[in-house]
Amino acid sequence: MIATHLPVLLILAPLLGAILAALSRNGVAAWLIGLVASALTAAVAFALLWRVQAEGVISYRIGGWAPELGIEYRVDAVNAFIVVLVGIVAVLTMIFARRSVLAEIIPERVASFYTMMLLCIAGLLGIAVTGDAFNAFVFLEISSLSTYTLIALGRDRRALVAAYQYLIVGTIGATFYVIGVGLIYLVTGTLNLGLIVERLASLQSSRGLIVAEAFIVIGIGLKLALFPLHAWLPNAYAYAPSSAAVLLASTATKVAIYLLARFLFTVFGGHIDVGSIAFGSLLIGLSLAAMFLASAAAVVQNDIKRLLAFSSVGQIGYITLGLALANPTGITGGLLHLFNHALMKGAAFMAMGAIVLRTGTAKLDELAGIGRVMPWTAAALTIAGLGLIGVPGTSGFVSKYYLILGALEAGHGWLAILIVASSFIAVLYVGRIVEVVWFREPAAAAREASEAPLEMLLPMWGLAGVTIWFGVHAEWPAGLASAAADTLLRMVP
């Protein structure tokens, strides 16, 4: 009985949890509700993955209404992969958040903080499971509005400006997306992704569709921080409360990438007129710019959170590069990097959250020698950094290996060389952190600090551990990513 309702339970758990957390008005109760709700979400996500692997695509009709009239939730190998990622990160972030939130958020706002975290998770999962283009917009706005609030809860007053700027840019992005969806609705008369694909086949003129693609790609591009549209991201991540930064860095942009992949391959890829326009090479160009320029910007940052944020923009470049290659190996590499990057960046931001908790600063020059007093935290940060470089033995190596194979398969040997070359920029920024954290004499901040509490170390090392585990035994995530890539490409003629 419950098994048939899994797709909607996935959204209901965090959504109802958010309402309960808001009503509780009590920080401890709200955290417990958040923990239970996100644990339920993660359990449902794994159950969904298991069912999709056993039975294939799950189609769920909200309220029993058939598609066309009603909204359909559709879970296949691609969504299941994303949903599991969000579930894992959500539950680990909740465990991590308690101590960090106690220190960073004003007590009377703690309950609302967890409410917003749960709403954000509900929105992200909603985007991932829905099979309806307009419903995706509604969930996009649910997650975005809660994200703006989360960022504004940061203690620094610059958090307010960062939240405001993200609100402006994010709303423009969402509105662009909804304009594109409106144009698709005008040419096909439906909002269901499956039906759109069917009806596009008999479309007379592709003009409306090309305009729709432009609007949707730019709109989602703003949300996923595609290279020239990333200006909102560094400040948003740097000034958000630490636990919010963990959730955003590991899930928000990743779900937007999923949505982009869904539209590029499932919707537009099915139509030959649009499939043949030169968008692929444009995306390759932007991805390369992100890989080099954003990573180079990361090298000169002094605030480690900002450094990690710029590195995120760069790493997103690798993911979109994989999508732009549009062959099975390339997309597998892109999706695998999406998964691996979410886990390692989550570990890195958790380490920074622990360091901020103990020292009150994220500035590189003030954190000299912090590794000697917080060895476990600094080690997790280092492992995540090695993953960002793509050192063999970490999961970052596996996904970059797939990307290079994909580039060679597509006949772009130069791309493979550029992937390797850009990794050396990551060596520079990770090297700066490693040098300051481990090899310098402890500064004032480090002398007063002590190791992070166990409840923060556990989720942090959970993520750092899988970064190594998936670097050695990559079969499970690679299998999921490759199944997702096959599902995406089946739609391409």
Add this chain to the structure above:
Amino acid sequence: MIVHFSQIATILLMVAGLYVVIARGNMVKKLIGLSLFQTSVYLLYILPGKVLGGTPPILDPARAVYANPLPHVLILTAIVVGIATLALGLTLVVRIKEAYGTIEEDEILAKEGPKENLKDRVRNRSKSGRGGTAA
């Protein structure tokens, strides 16, 4: 020209709104532009829902042509989203005014010079406390 009058009006609103968002430094004016931009999308959706000679979509044996009700319902949702965004945006502007004493973007950027960063650093350190004792 006359044929596409409604579309042209929609595009003009859209571009005007987006222009205000980009060109203005005042944070409230930016939000007004953003609202204008979102409103143009409401028109984009609702206009094609009009069917010439159609009646409101209420089943009646005497009528055969109905207007399309779906765009209206979709836009009802979009309006709610728009209101939520505007409300949140204005709340942030109020908080920014309290924190900075201004809502002009260039003045705020000027206040975040390197000197200010140093002050913030000291303030943050004394504020965030250690080991969760702040709660």
